Amino acid sequence: MANSTPLIQVKNLDLHFGAFHALKNVSVDFHAGELIGLVGDNGAGKTTLIRVLCGIYAPTSGGVFFDGNKVEKFHPKLAIDQGIETIQQSVGLCDNLSIARNFYLGREPVKRVLGIPFLDMGKMREKSTRVIRQFGLRANVSADDEVERLSGGERQSVKIGRAVEFKNRVVIMDEPTNHLSVREREHVNELAVQLKEQGLLVIYITHDIFQVHRLADRIVIMENGEKVADATTDSMTAEELEEVIRQGGRVVEKREAV
Template structure:
């Protein structure tokens, strides 16, 4: 049974010169849903995500958020519509502290606004809360610079930032790449946590095993097209999905 629609993309096309990177892609993401987006390199996954996150403009097609048609021409448009994207490098500022990164560009100030005095107490308190929420159990001071964190902890901070600004849809682009086993489990736990706290997620990963652990539904892209959008991980094997990705066998 379909849930309540959050995001819908209709007939999305993207050309880079003569290269037709996205071909009439239509999809929907419901509220409280984690969707896995799979496909080989060059299948169109990254381009689709860049269009939805405002990193590249679409050539033609429509995007709807909560039933309303929206224009997403830049990343600020996506963020204004409740869509946050966490890329592999997670776009954190390594020299700044955890707390500053969580509030980057949206820092709370105290006292008269023109003095621009940052409210470090509030940022620190919120940072501690958020880090717990995304599964960092050890007590890392909020003033710790990002450079001092492991790869998994950095991902956690990036995910915490997306949760902090109450995005409806969190897009995770290869969040488990180059992570150790414990850190990967942490990221997968964040995804479940995000869904449990009312967010939707699009989870892109090369590792199908990771996808199968957390998603409600799997979509597969091949050659710039969406070739499957309703694979149920509970009723499908990893091998079957791999065959859909390579085009050897289409699910009936």
């Protein structure tokens, strides 16, 4: 893995919001088939880094490379162009629409009857039913049910299923298990591992180093806009990494993973 071209490479990235220095010389590689825990305290720069990767913010200096090609223009379509899906707890689904409609949101298939375009509900139902079963929704939930009926974990499952079905290559999970029950949390975490096993890059953002250490191949810790640790999970324990966070990145030798 270390010798292959990273799917995403971040090199010496700096980002200023006016006088505020939000990202400071951040370099990190992300490979396909890896599950990376992106950890750090509030305001550490995790979301800002992800927003650069998604094209929402342009860096002040430094570069982002996808498959070795430098991004020349940062714009919100970058995430779609590069196959990046972000899964957040509270956004991404419309409660008053059916599961099938949510599954195809913005990509609705159309069929023509006598030349008049109609939504292809049959196709939407069939495909989303298959995926929601695969991703573990209760047997009595149908693709025609409104999303409102789903538990928090099931909502996450719909988003994860959608990410896989539409051939995304990167799934960014932003605190995906907040407010979930223990069993739902386990389910979502199992899905995260499943995605990586299917060859996707999974970037899992959380404050909970212990939860993500069990799942991840590598942990990247941010602090005050800097990367302060980048370690494989078999080279550092969750306790050691927690100490890095506790000390604001000032302790413990950094063990580079790649």
